[in-house]
Amino acid sequence: MKIKKEKVFPFIIAFIFSLFISGAFSQTVQAEKGDENDPYLITTDVTYAPFEFQNDEGEYIGIDVEILAAIAEDQGFYYELRPMNFSAGLQALESNQVDGMIAAMSITPEREESFDFSNPYFEAGPVLAVREDNEEITSYDDLDGKTLAVKVGTTGAQLANKLAEDYDISINQFEDSATMYEDVAAGHSDGTIDDYPVMAFAIQNGLSLKFPTDPEPGDVYGFAVNKGRNPELLEMFNAGLATIYENGTHEQITSQYLGEDTEVAEETGFFGLLADVFPDLMNGLWRTLVLTFVAFAISLVAGTVIGLFSATPSRVLNIISDIYVTVLRGIPLIVLAFFMYFSVPQLFNIQINAFTAGIVTLSLNTTAYIAEQVRGGIAAVPVGQLEAARSLGLPYAVSMRKVVLPQAIKIMIPSLINQFVITLKDTSILSIIGIVELTQSGRIIIARTYESGAMWIIVGAIYLTIITLLTKVSATVERRISND
Template identity: 70%
Template sequence: MYKYKRKLFTFIMALASVAAIAIPLKAEATETENTKGTPENPYFITTDVTYTPFEFQNADGEYVGIDIDIIKAIAEDQGFEIELRPLNFSAGLQALETNQVDGMIAAMSITPEREESFDFSDPYFEAGTVMAVSEVNSEINSYDDLEGKTVAVKVGTTGANFVNELQKEYNIEVNQFDDSATMYEDVIAGHSDAVFDDYPVMAYAVQQGLNLKFPLEPESGDVYGFAVNKDQNPELLEMFNEGLANIQENGTYDDIIDTYLSEDAEPAAGNGIFGLLAANWKDLASGLGSTLVLTLISFAIALVLGTVLGLFSASPNKVMNVISSIYLTIMRGIPLIVLAFFIYFSVPQLFNIQMSAFIAGVTTLTLNTAAYISEQVRGGILAVAKGQLEAGRSLGLSYNTSMRKIILPQAIKIMIPSLINQFVITLKDTSILSVIGIVELTQTGRIIIARTYSSGSMWLIVGVIYIIIITILTWLSSALERRLTND
């Protein structure tokens, strides 16, 4: 009878853990049943996070740029509602392919390869790929000079495809990046010798004071288009084309282009560390808040799930041991970034549901952190003298009661330092979630860099913020450990 109760309790706890993750997904799935394009159920449009001047965040925290202004103008003209889902370019493509979003506008070149997977609108912009080098570089003046050199490209872009073709003729090493600002800084820092990107993007960056120059003229232009998944949302594509024609006719389109590409475009260069702090402290505070919220929620859930799995692992029951072992093997074997992509892109596709980036982020951190907490719980339990449990059982206490009253109170004191350390690790792991569009502290830094091109100062600021938070947590850990030791 005792074994039956213990197995039943274990099953209920496992079921509750799964339900805690599954219920939010079900709630979001019901949203897709409403009519699209309304305020209650807008079209989800993904865009790049940092691709100035086509999409970037301004000093007020609003997403602006040629692409953003165009899609908003078209939505207003055609009378439908949109919600932006900014992602890195390659992640945006995956989101569109898996129907996590309804459309994508991100300076996306219309190519035959992409037309096999996506349906495109009429072209809304023409631009060509161009090569840039550092202002102090006098060695590279043609493609022939790239022989044996290193080139920076952005993943999934036309520039990357152009370099792939050059590699057939020249011996070129390629460094790949997810955002343009970091790619440019790699060249300025001397890690890469040249960079390939769309001409308007780099021309805007140079206009803002970036130390790059163009040794060659841009290649013949590619055309950009708004994309939807193949055979999906034809009505959205039709409204985009109609709206584009209207805003081109009434002059709105020309006004948008002039805002960002005319000689009178407003500079957005950085002003040093203190200037960056003064101008962006609200964004940094918001990013830090997101980091802490993600960490606290994920760690709290992981603590429950990890404790259950740790008890499974320390249990004399072989079935529980196997369950815990399988979970640990899977979760510790999957890189966190792969797990994030799987949960955000693959799970919704497999179960035909919508999932917010926040839910996906919390789920990712929870599943990953629980695996490590379970080992810490198991280690804490095994660190308690074996005779303690035997003494409890000899006094007539059940296994569960002995664990709860005798073993766990002692194990918790042993586990405290490890758990605080795991909390710090989880806090730092939140930076990986920027790949699925969560704007936490690290992603906030990237967004500010894309606007100001002040990477050195901004990464110093972000690093100091992390050090301050982690130092406070370490101090709290030491104080708590001393208090428990003295009790």
């Protein structure tokens, strides 16, 4: 039996697309771990000064970062930092997306069930902080009916939950310390609990909070690897840690950030801040645009194919299209990002870098919406157009390509422009898996400057400018196509 080309073609396209997606997950053969060509991947939370943060030159600095660097130099291994928020870092370590984690991470019995820890390299306890002008809260007994801001997965959050057993406390949870502090400073929460050195450093650098109570007994921080994995990395960390304790490097690093001679950041004003952080924001914007254009280009091809599936006479292709659109539109983008970056590596025992996971996440999500727009555009073309073409003896595929699709494209353009803008804004969600795009760049800058109000105005203005320019360009293209 002769098979018609127009029925085979969609299957070929679908097969090629599936090969492309699966190719993104391919795992290369690795050299010896820890050498220059295959460094250890270490995650850290770069919004947790003074332990880890980014300076105005874009370099990662802080107690944890410099301790790791000193140990790596002493032991002769190479590593690459993978910044992400604390809870995402824990998931990345658990799913073997990274080899180790150093992020002011307290060694607790619960965590020791999932991770192997190094010897302790720092000791610090959590402390309660309130607004500078707050005279109501002077002890834990004053927390009845109050709201506390905490950072997800930290000992501060654990202490808040413990206090909530004895007092009527509401808890707001955040992914980074800077946002948590600003929530209190803005009056949305009455207080916050975080590690004392972190909060003291923030107050020293201008954060308008104060301590109504003394710090709790200290927890010890440790470097972590996944349970039963990378024992050689843990051994090297412990050996290097002993060395830097002995030669005084450890004390030198900690006193640099927590000593009396610690430099305090000077206020530069709005325009001074803009000048200082502009290069960092432009780097973040570049990543945002790359993510958007690459993902949208992939989605435009894939979405057109899947959209055509729904318009073909084939019942099988109709079902495939319907299932894809229903499933992918029904999954929140943040859940899809977590699935691609954390669950897929565990299921298939592979590693996927954050950028690839981000591209695939955006592409899968955007494809579903473009497929619906293609289906709607085709449905909007009067059915008589297709019937007239077929009555003239044109095959189905030719009738679609020459008659229906040109009209459908003009109908779809406004929706596609809108989808492009949505995809651009959706890139901000990918910061959750460690991609330093524009929004995450803003968070990192806030972590060192504590200028959240001015920073979000700047970030918002950049988004508004770019989206307005792209919309104008797209509108011009739309008018030209419509006039053809």
